[in-house]
Amino acid sequence: MALTKYVADFVLGLRFEGIPEPVRRQAAEHMLDGYGLALSAHAEKGHAIMRRYAERVSCAQEVAVFGTSLRSSAELAALTNGLAMHAMDYDDTQLSTNPDSVYGLLTHPTTPVLGAASAIAELVGASGRDLLTAYVAGVEVACRTSDASNPRHYQKGFHSTGTFGAIGAVAAAGKLLKLSHDQLLQALGIAAALSGGYRENFGTMTKPLHAGKAAEAGVFAARLAAEGFTAARNILEAKRGMYSASSDGYEPSRIDGRLGAPFFFEDPGISIKPYPSGSLSHPGQDAVLELVNEHDVHSDDVEKAIAGTNSAMPNALIYAQPQTALEAKFSFPYFLAIAILHRKVGIEEFRDDVVLGSEVQELMKRCSHVVDPEIDARGFQHMDTRITIRLKGGRVLERVESFATGHPRKPMSRGQLEAKFFECAELAIDRNQAQLAAEMILAIDDVEHVGKLHEMLAG
Template identity: 45%
Template sequence: MQTESDRRNFLKGAAVLLTEAGMIGNTFSADAKLASVPGDGLTLYVAEFICNTQFIDIPASTLSLGKKSFLDGLGLAISGSATELGDIVRKQIASLNIRSGPAIIIGTNSRTAPRFAAFANGIDIHADDYDDTQLAVAKDRVYGLLTHPTAPVLPSALAIGELTKANGKEVMLAYQIGVEVACKVAEAINPRHYQAGFHSTGTLGAIGSAAAAAKLLRLDVPTTIRALSIAASEAAGLRENFGTMTKPFHAGRAAESGVIAAQFAQGGWTAADKILEAPRGFFNAAGGGYDINAIQGKLGHPWTFDDPGISIKPFPCGSLNHPGMSEMQRLIKANNIKAKDVVRVRVGTNSNMPNALIHHRPTNELQAKFSMEFCMAILLLEGKAGLGQFTDEVVNRPDVKAMIEKVDFVVDPQAEAAGYDKMTTIIDIKLVDGRTISGKADFGKGSPADPMSYDEVAGKFLDNTDFAKFPHKKAESIIALVSKFEDIGNIEQLAKQLTK
């Protein structure tokens, strides 16, 4: 019979072997007790925030910033519905023989069950990688670690809002709460989560989606805890799938997972009550640990929309490209740079950015969204980079491919020294006349450092709806409705405008 001493010696020996093999990075203790841990009660704290926060608790500045991201998400759902991804998703939903339901698939005349509407709308919002991005606080929280908050949370709030016939205040409150929860969880989890390959929009988004759904379903604290626990077990998404249709699938699945979690919890489904902080819970399993000081007592203090802020994208590609793209666009205009005059372009960043911008010679539009080389090349050739530039046809044009070969994407010591809480990008453009035009940017247009106004977001919204050939009159009505969203008596007023 194996003794306790034998068991401990076996576990210690196994830990040594695994560490030497590189399979685990932290010291393993066979004597670790799976009982009380620092942060005990964290899941309860999050659930209480979800249940107790009221619309009046949202500062006016937070509400105003949230409306911009809310409108942005709706426009992206409409443009995303016109993509190949949107078409595939609708066909899959149709194959389930669910012909009707209370929730709309934005940009279409289709209605379905809330979970499938959330799934489709989440995919559509993230389809072009044009959706908003959370910014980091801590120095070790690399920008890519965090999350796209609106793509998984907004579809959940809308779908459950339609189910419950909620008003504008209720839907906006749920959306704000879902974003806040997802973003603070993102701040807390160890950077290893993202660096090792998890796609945080798919993982953390499921928890944010569940928070929004739980609020609209008016779940009590114990039931909300179960909803969070179910969502944490559903959370998934791997960055190896960046540059493929499966990246936006993560956002859609996260939105759907939150709806499923809240509805199952409402129905009596059981789950663990310390899913965030437990030794075998989300933070430890998915991140190898967490910083409790980044979340305990921090929900709504301050709201993430206010500080450090949410960045809205002016370009339909990975946010890590944006400082460089904003600076390149500025340099082109300020110096009247022509593509034919460019000999070489050097783009230097910190070492974490190439970890996400992995497609150096893209062959399709999805890969191009994660290619610094393409983003620089297309701006030099056309001076702009919108939905019309991110197409397979453009990516494979001979002149684009030739320009890509002139772009060197490297790790720069100066950018590395600036820290991972910035997206420092250094550009040197060598011209045929012997000049070198240089520039540097830590942030891009649309970031809190250089924010887009509501009117500028509305302009992006109209560009996206025009791209999808969505009725212009309805698009303008949506802009007006979102601007005074708290006055809407029933979310159906907005839903009707979101259909073709």
């Protein structure tokens, strides 16, 4: 199959009216999540560095950098806003249809796609309907291309949000720029050349940079192709193309004829994160919070707290005694300790001073992440976690959780979605402004000019 051509056909052929109403609703909710996250990173060190850089080098004042008064080129805004959306590691997560997929998870689709689409939408004066349609197209492309990749892509060390996220980003940007079919084929080739990201950077400021660079690549590639810049027109399926080079090939049955049939939002779904940390831990975080709150567990009561998972998870949740907030996002001992101490796990729990607190550092020594043989036998695609809390009096509390809050099988309520948005947005704008922005995003198809929405997101 001419896969790259099929992707371009789908993107250019998608119409707002062709998107089922439940998918439109879910898309608006995920856009709410993404826009909120763009505001949440206001106090993050990595985002502060990127903002300072943008202020120094920005010449064109084309579009907004969210949470600030800064305007920059569409490319630089996509980079800065995309980085911000991933800075907290709080953004949505694609599920996999591949039973051999490592962890059963793939990309964070909204961050690169919305980072690119929001910038181009403001640049061209697009409506909310235009933005939503391009966003759905981009998310679908990012998810399906990632889902079709051989598991070797992740095992080799690639961060799929930075690789296939760029393909989704250019799909959305190209649709909003109204590229011709040939221009979009070449834009896909350009974006693939610019894509990248390596898992070794997890736990550093560069992990969210992968997402920002994917958003930037989408904007840059689409604008370059519009000017006549050329690239290979078959970059996805070519013998020396993206899949062969990064994944040792791909599984055609997971993408051929599958774009929008059904939409990935419908099946298998995309999870919204309940905690600002690595999503592999989230079923376990649900479980420990339930146990701690149900049984009134205090740190002094705990002899040992254990998270038992499959044998793949320790390769991603790599820190036993984290010393920074970024490291803590990939540490099961930290999740256990902070849940016991604070009885909640939100943005405030991932600050350097909190991570370095004497109580949490001491309690982490009594917390561990181990391989549970029974869970491991179920396969890597399952995120089941067994939480065991051994109390000093001899009592043992235990719970196994398979799905976290925000998973399609355990969805967030509208109230939970809005609460998360306000938790994030109020780090950069006031409550009234955030409320108005939320109302506009959730009714995005009624917004005449995306620029008006972005005015509400300025700091």
